[in-house]
Amino acid sequence: MARRGAIIGTGQTHHRSHRLDVNGREMIHEAVTRALADCELTMRDIDAIVIGNMDHFEAINAVDTWSVEGSGGVMKPIMKVTTGGTTGTSVAIAAYYHVASGMFDKVLAIGWEKNSESDTTGAIVTCSDPIWDRYSYSGAIPSLATEASAYMEKFGATQRDAARVALRERTHAQNNPYAHMHGRPLTLDEILGSPMLTYPIKLGDICPRTDGAAAVVFAAEGVAEKLAPRPAWVKANAVRHTNTWFGDVDQRTGLESLERASREAYAAAGIKNPAEDFDVAELYLPYSYAGLKWIEALGFCPPGGGPQFIWDGHTDMGGKIPVNPSGGVMSTNCIGATALLRVAEAAIQVMGKGGARQVPEVKTALATGFGGCWWSDVFILGKEKP
Amino acid sequence: MELLTMTSPDIGMPYEWSVGIYGSKFFEEIKRNQRFVGIRCPQCGKVRVPPRRVCGACFCEMDELVYLPSTGTITAFSIVNYPFIDPATGIERPVPYTYGYIQLDGADNIFSHIINETDESKIKVGMRVRAVFKATNEMEGNIQDIRYFEIE
Amino acid sequence: MEKIAIVGTAQTKYERRKKDQTYYDMVYEVTTAALNDAGLTLADIDNVITVSNDFFDGRTISSMAVGEAAGAHDKNISTVEGDGTFGAFYGAMRVWGGYRSTLVVAHSKGSEGNPKFISNAMFDPIYHRPLGLDAISSAALQANAYMTRYGITEEQCALVSVKNHGNAKKNPFAQLSLDLTVDDVMRSPKIADPLKRLDCSPVSDGAAAIIIGNEEIVRKAKSKPVWIKGVAHCAEEYFLGDRDLANPKALRDAAKRAYQMAGIVNPREEIDVAEIYDAFSYMEPLWLEGLGMCEAGAGGVLTESGVTKMDGALPVNPSGGVLSAHAVLAAGLARLIESSLQVRGEAGSRQIDGVKTALAHGINGACGQSHCVWILGAE
Numbered sequence: 027m028a029r030r031g032a033i034i035g036t037g038q039t040h041h042r043s044h045r046l047d048v049n050g051r052e053m054i055h056e057a058v059t060r061a062l063a064d065c066e067l068t069m070r071d072i073d074a075i076v077i078g079n080m081d082h083f084e085a086i087n088a089v090d091t092w093s094v095e096g097s098g099g100v101m102k103p104i105m106k107v108t109t110g111g112t113t114g115t116s117v118a119i120a121a122y123y124h125v126a127s128g129m130f131d132k133v134l135a136i137g138w139e140k141n142s143e144s145d146t147t148g149a150i151v152t153c154s155d156p157i158w159d160r161y162s163y164s165g166a167i168p169s170l171a172t173e174a175s176a177y178m179e180k181f182g183a184t185q186r187d188a189a190r191v192a193l194r195e196r197t198h199a200q201n202n203p204y205a206h207m208h209g210r211p212l213t214l215d216e217i218l219g220s221p222m223l224t225y226p227i228k229l230g231d232i233c234p235r236t237d238g239a240a241a242v243v244f245a246a247e248g249v250a251e252k253l254a255p256r257p258a259w260v261k262a263n264a265v266r267h268t269n270t271w272f273g274d275v276d277q278r279t280g281l282e283s284l285e286r287a288s289r290e291a292y293a294a295a296g297i298k299n300p301a302e303d304f305d306v307a308e309l310y311l312p313y314s315y316a317g318l319k320w321i322e323a324l325g326f327c328p329p330g331g332g333p334q335f336i337w338d339g340h341t342d343m344g345g346k347i348p349v350n351p352s353g354g355v356m357s358t359n360c361i362g363a364t365a366l367l368r369v370a371e372a373a374i375q376v377m378g379k380g381g382a383r384q385v386p387e388v389k390t391a392l393a394t395g396f397g398g399c400w401w402s403d404v405f406i407l408g409k410e411k412p
Numbered sequence: 413m414e415l416l417t418m419t420s421p422d423i424g425m426p427y428e429w430s431v432g433i434y435g436s437k438f439f440e441e442i443k444r445n446q447r448f449v450g451i452r453c454p455q456c457g458k459v460r461v462p463p464r465r466v467c468g469a470c471f472c473e474m475d476e477l478v479y480l481p482s483t484g485t486i487t488a489f490s491i492v493n494y495p496f497i498d499p500a501t502g503i504e505r506p507v508p509y510t511y512g513y514i515q516l517d518g519a520d521n522i523f524s525h526i527i528n529e530t531d532e533s534k535i536k537v538g539m540r541v542r543a544v545f546k547a548t549n550e551m552e553g554n555i556q557d558i559r560y561f562e563i564e
Numbered sequence: 565m566e567k568i569a570i571v572g573t574a575q576t577k578y579e580r581r582k583k584d585q586t587y588y589d590m591v592y593e594v595t596t597a598a599l600n601d602a603g604l605t606l607a608d609i610d611n612v613i614t615v616s617n618d619f620f621d622g623r624t625i626s627s628m629a630v631g632e633a634a635g636a637h638d639k640n641i642s643t644v645e646g647d648g649t650f651g652a653f654y655g656a657m658r659v660w661g662g663y664r665s666t667l668v669v670a671h672s673k674g675s676e677g678n679p680k681f682i683s684n685a686m687f688d689p690i691y692h693r694p695l696g697l698d699a700i701s702s703a704a705l706q707a708n709a710y711m712t713r714y715g716i717t718e719e720q721c722a723l724v725s726v727k728n729h730g731n732a733k734k735n736p737f738a739q740l741s742l743d744l745t746v747d748d749v750m751r752s753p754k755i756a757d758p759l760k761r762l763d764c765s766p767v768s769d770g771a772a773a774i775i776i777g778n779e780e781i782v783r784k785a786k787s788k789p790v791w792i793k794g795v796a797h798c799a800e801e802y803f804l805g806d807r808d809l810a811n812p813k814a815l816r817d818a819a820k821r822a823y824q825m826a827g828i829v830n831p832r833e834e835i836d837v838a839e840i841y842d843a844f845s846y847m848e849p850l851w852l853e854g855l856g857m858c859e860a861g862a863g864g865v866l867t868e869s870g871v872t873k874m875d876g877a878l879p880v881n882p883s884g885g886v887l888s889a890h891a892v893l894a895a896g897l898a899r900l901i902e903s904s905l906q907v908r909g910e911a912g913s914r915q916i917d918g919v920k921t922a923l924a925h926g927i928n929g930a931c932g933q934s935h936c937v938w939i940l941g942a943e
Contacts, residue, residue: 171490
């Protein structure tokens with residue numbers, strides 16, 4: 027019988043664009059030390075480690091072996107799980123299964139990225155199939171822009187609608203001392219007036235490039251209750267990494283992978299009306315238009331209803347379903363850590379450790395991951411043991 | 413104390429990927445007949461281009477090739493403005509250029525390539541486009557044998 | 565923890581170059597073959613773990629190339645980037661953790677990139693990479709350290725090459741089946757002292773897949789179940805200079821925990837056959853020491869004694885081992901597959917008689933920085 031598992035502690039670095047003072051290992055170590063401190067454990071207490079990152083981003087092959095001094099993996103079981111942008115959630119899911127399997131009691135999940143050390147766009151371009159897609163593929167941003175162009179065409183959404191999403195993210199980041207964009211808010215006009223990178227995505231619509239790391243401690247039932255006053259229990263997880271070629275994804279439909287993954291996770295967690303049943307959501311939204319379209323895939327509102335849902339304020343702090351109290355991906359994007367930060371922030375909300383970004387009385391939280399070929403991961407946490 | 417960095421040398425990691433039987437057929441058709449070839453799934457009936465061995469959704473092997481015209485419709489696009497080093501060539505890709513998703517007539521999935529219109533006011537989702545090929549004697553058996561798609 | 569088993573296996577033939585096949589093709593081939601082997605359909609597979617490496621494939625998010633080919637279009641999926649034995653471990657944890665079954669599939673094509681650049685990229689960019697360290701030169705350092713410490717001779721290591729390449733003659737999947745003498749090995753070109761060409765594994769293309777199932781799936785499958793009795797892994801320090809290369813302490817730790825889980829007290833007596841990761845000839849005796857099959861430093865003598873030959877008391881690598889076929893990442897899964905075939909009694913002419921308990925082993929990182937040990941049983 028599978029055991030139940032919970033998150034009992036999290037840690038992250040203060041995310042910045044260039045961390046010249048640390049190498050990757052040292053940066054990982056910062057996040058790890060904070061996560062252990064958060065649940066009052068030492069590295070000796072950790073039974074296994076799961077770490078994820080994309081090798082090409084720092085141009086280090088077998089990055090799990092390289093990181094062991096920073097991750098704590100020396101003389102411990104450590105494995106590397108990596109799935110592109112969804113890496114952070116894949117790592118969280120792997121850590122959960124380490125615990126649920128009965129093999130390990132306390133497991134550390136780590137995601138990290140030292141964006142400043144690499145040519146991220148160059149590396150991302152290599153995620154495309156070298157024979158079919160790579161000639162025209164120019165990285166994540168134009169690819170996302172094609173989705174935006176189709177969505178605008180279909181539903182009449184505007185750049186202003188998307189900018190309202192960006193405004194929310196950047197405003198929320200002001201409550202999060204770890205966020206890259208903490209101390210750097212933007213107004214709607216500034217977003218709309220920012221340089222056009224690839225139509226219709228402007229600089230203000232897209233995530234930054236960040237150096238940062240995140241670490242999350244998972245524990246098994248029987249252990250979690252002793253180590254944390256309010257563990258964040260894993261209620262469900264589902265993943266759809268549906269496609270191999272970019273052309274197999276039709277931008278005229280909703281985000282299929284997120285629709286399928288959320289349907290499965292909701293069923294497992296007993297979620298019937300997501301906008302009502304969740305108290306908070308940390309969603310992987312790499313650009314503003316996603317904040318309009320992908321909440322439809324999640325069932326917060328019907329197709330085409332995204333813009334109205336946003337303008338009605340439902341996703342702001344104090345709204346029906348606050349989205350990204352942390353500021354989200356648009357405020358911090360250390361890619362290997364980004365999806366793990368969504369899980370960590372959702373856990374922080376359930377554990378009541380959110381400080382200035384805490385949503386009151388969180389019972390159930392949603393976290394999502396995105397990346398690869400329009401892939402999605404869904405992770406649900408709750409206050410009650412399932 | 414100065415904080416150091418270390419740059420990697422430009423050794424370039426060479427690769428030689430296999431195209432496979434289906435892909436090779438696609439490029440052969442481009443070279444011989446300047447036409448596209450897709451493949452139909454015996455279970456769901458969907459036609460996909462470029463042709464591939466397996467229908468992911470049905471998880472069955474396919475072998476029914478379908479020849480397609482080189483025309484289609486724009487389903488999504490983006491005009492890329494920011495410069496970056498193309499890992500395929502090692503030099504900066506000239507911008508702006510338009511990255512497009514085209515539904516070829518007769519296909520159920522999308523073909524991605526370059527569209528040769530970079531003026532925002534002159535390109536719209538839904539427009540009809542046609543493929544423009546290299547001269548046959550210049551074709552190399554790769555995706556650039558299709559130079560771009562142009563708006564009809 | 566419930567009982568779970570390997571219920572399906574498949575491998576491609578390992579070759580120097582599979583020019584007409586893409587990764588997708590190889591993965592599809594072993595996925596369908598593993599399903600057939602198990603007598604199951606895709607609907608019986610609850611989730612998929614793919615195993616690949618971005619540097620080998622020349623592609624960030626290398627898993628993207630093969631998810632669909634592995635049947636994961638509408639399934640839960642994840643990816644381990646490390647040896648296949650580690651991917652299989654995650655797959656097993658997912659079955660213990662609630663899924664009925666996991667398909668684990670690994671692929672790599674050594675022919676499509678430059679293996680020296682690729683393995684060089686594993687080393688620290690600031691301190692080691694500019695020195696030109698790669699898989700072979702680092703292994704040579706380890707061989708040197710090991711042989712100097714204990715007086716293991718090149719001839720003793722050559723015996724491993726002779727044995728394993730000879731065993732490969734009975735393995736239709738192996739790439740290099742050769743009739744060798746110790747002299748042949750000793751006179752083969754010196755690549756990096758003390759490693760000569762015939763001490764080194766080849767560069768290979770290939771893929772492998774296994775299906776792990778819980779008892780419900782075991783009942784449904786047509787194959788004889790190979791029960792997972794024990795599994796553990798462990799990693800050492802990263803920098804070669806921080807490690808004692810002649811003492812595989814991570815392997816000792818992993819082996820100890822795997823044996824404990826499987827209830828094995830005297831591995832030398834209780835293990836009937838072992839498939840271990842002999843990427844280089846010296847690794848076989850070194851890993852046998854780490855596995856507790858003999859005292860530290862006695863690996864050379866153990867090899868000379870004939871105990872590890874096909875007709876010995878503890879046959880090691882009846883498949884021909886990694887020395888005979890080395891599709892990186894898939895090679896660890898191949899060790900699991902070969903030991904499973906032994907347990908089932910389906911290993912054809914390379915079958916060892918009366919196998920009840922088998923050991924499979926994989927490594928990750930330079931000079932076996934990390935080891936994964938599996939104990940499989942007929943009951």
